[in-house]
Amino acid sequence: MENEELKPSYWTSVFIGAIIIGVIITVLSIGSQYMTLNSEPTGAQFTLAQVLGLVVCLVAAIGGIISTRHYAKENDLTFPIGTGALVGFLTGVIGVVISGVVSLIWTKIIDPGLNEAVYEWQIRNLEAQNLPDAQMEMMMSFLPDPTSMSAFFMATGVSLIVIGIVNALTGMIGAKIFASEEE
Amino acid sequence: MVIEFKNRPLYILLFIGSLLLFIIALGPGLFGDISISYISWQFKVFHLLCHQDSARSFFINGSQMATCARCIGIYGALFIGVISMPFWGLIKTLKFRYYFRFLIGTIILNLIDVFGNLFEIWTNTNVSRLLLGSMFGLSVALLLTSEFFKKLNKED
Numbered sequence: 001m002e003n004e005e006l007k008p009s010y011w012t013s014v015f016i017g018a019i020i021i022g023v024i025i026t027v028l029s030i031g032s033q034y035m036t037l038n039s040e041p042t043g044a045q046f047t048l049a050q051v052l053g054l055v056v057c058l059v060a061a062i063g064g065i066i067s068t069r070h071y072a073k074e075n076d077l078t079f080p081i082g083t084g085a086l087v088g089f090l091t092g093v094i095g096v097v098i099s100g101v102v103s104l105i106w107t108k109i110i111d112p113g114l115n116e117a118v119y120e121w122q123i124r125n126l127e128a129q130n131l132p133d134a135q136m137e138m139m140m141s142f143l144p145d146p147t148s149m150s151a152f153f154m155a156t157g158v159s160l161i162v163i164g165i166v167n168a169l170t171g172m173i174g175a176k177i178f179a180s181e182e183e
Numbered sequence: 184m185v186i187e188f189k190n191r192p193l194y195i196l197l198f199i200g201s202l203l204l205f206i207i208a209l210g211p212g213l214f215g216d217i218s219i220s221y222i223s224w225q226f227k228v229f230h231l232l233c234h235q236d237s238a239r240s241f242f243i244n245g246s247q248m249a250t251c252a253r254c255i256g257i258y259g260a261l262f263i264g265v266i267s268m269p270f271w272g273l274i275k276t277l278k279f280r281y282y283f284r285f286l287i288g289t290i291i292l293n294l295i296d297v298f299g300n301l302f303e304i305w306t307n308t309n310v311s312r313l314l315l316g317s318m319f320g321l322s323v324a325l326l327l328t329s330e331f332f333k334k335l336n337k338e339d
Contacts, residue, residue, distance in 0.1 A: 025231050058254075060231045081330050082193045139222060155227055162207065162228045165200040169261075169323070172197075176326055177283060 008075045010067070010087050017067030017091035021167070022098030025060050029099065030106055033118050041125035063095050064088025064167040068174030081175040088171015092164040100156040185335040186272055194268070194331045201262040208258045212246030225249035241309060252309040253293065256316025264324020271325060272332025282326045289319040 068084045071077075107114050126139050188194075206213065211223040226235060226249045233250040240251050248255055264271075293315050300307045 028231060058232055080190075081327065082190060085193060085196070154224075158224060158228045159231060162204065163231065165204060166232065168200065169197075172327055172330075173286075173323060176279075176330065180279075 007077065007079070010071045010083070010090075013067045013071035013074065014087055014090045014094060016070055017063040017087075017167075018094035018098055020066055021060050021063035021091065021095035021163075022102070025095060025099035025163075026102045026106075028060070029103060030114075033114060037117055037121055041121055041128050060095075060163055061166045061170050063091040063163075064169065064171030065174040065177075067091040068171050069178045072175075072179035077179065078181055079175060079179045081172040081180070084171040084173075084175020084179065085168040086171070088174065089164045089168035091171065092167030093160050095167070096156060096160045096163050100152075100159075104152065186269060187333045187335050188269075188331065189333065190331050194265075197327075197331075198265055201258070201265045205258045205262040208248060208250040208255050209243060210246055210249040212243030212248070215244055223249070229254070239309060239312065241313075251312065253312040253316035256313040256318075257320040260317035260320030261323055262320075264321045268324060268328045269332050271328045273334055279326075279329065282322070282328075286319075286322040286326050289315070289322045293319055 064084070064087070067087045067090075071087060072079070123140070126136060131139065207225050207228055210225045223246075226247075229235065229249045233254045235247075235249070236251060237247050239253075240247050241255060242248065250258065296307050296311065296315050299305050
């Protein structure tokens with residue numbers, strides 16, 4: 001199945017994988033914020049929101065597998081793991097961008113008070129830990145301003161890199177499993 | 184013995200990527216930052232990939248790692264697997280399907296461990312989580328080894 005000359009575009013597969021993980025990431029991040037708000041700030045570091053994470057641990061990493069599988073099966077072709085890494089990386093990056101845009105729409109238009117409510121919850125949670133004043137002040141300085149766009153872009157930026165790398169890895173695995181010729 | 188080194192740029196990227204993941208996953212304690220780790224940037228990076236339960240995580244310098252014990256096992260073993268790929272390339276003689284079965288086997292083992300603990304059939308520990316996570320990370324590196332390193336026959 002060597003078809004280097006007429007290789008179809010991988011963008012459809014990338015977008016399918018990206019939309020799937022974008023939706024998962026959005027549901028996870030917005031859902032976990034509502035779960036946080038519905039819980040009492042007890043000072044615990046492990047919150048209700050993380051229970052959700054326990055169930056879906058590493059789900060955001062499957063984009064690379066989904067895209068490379070789709071690309072290989074839909075077009076019935078083989079490709080090197082470098083292509084799988086690229087497809088996976090693009091899937092992760094676009095998935096995070098989709099999630100970022102939806103989260104932005106949600107927190108700026110649909111529920112504009114959400115970020116501020118979570119910020120206040122985090123402060124109450126810190127207070128519940130009965131930290132010394134100096135440490136409390138230091139912790140407060142680490143909490144991003146809920147209205148700050150730079151905090152949002154910073155969080156999205158770091159997620160882009162790490163989820164991109166993880167999905168590049170799963171893209172390589174996907175390419176090896178679904179798109180390589182049997183050795 | 185002669186070994187062929189293929190896909191060099193991709194291997195370098197894989198090396199840098201796995202190293203980055205491992206260092207970030209070790210959390211703020213690695214840099215001597217003793218602040219509460221869940222507000223550190225390392226913690227935020229893995230927020231969508233790991234539950235980050237403090238009871239299921241290791242600590243460095245009194246600061247919780249950015250991922251749980253199982254995930255640090257995955258990223259740590261993946262990195263070790265990537266740097267030891269030339270060695271695996273030299274000794275490996277198995278076909279791809281056996282490495283694939285090993286990968287699937289480690290996933291199943293991890294799922295059995297998670298659900299066995301969830302349904303209180305047994306209680307797993309951070310060390311058992313680390314070991315099972317490490318097996319998965321290593322199986323990923325083993326699966327990919329032949330793409331970068333291959334033992335050459337004398338005729339080659």
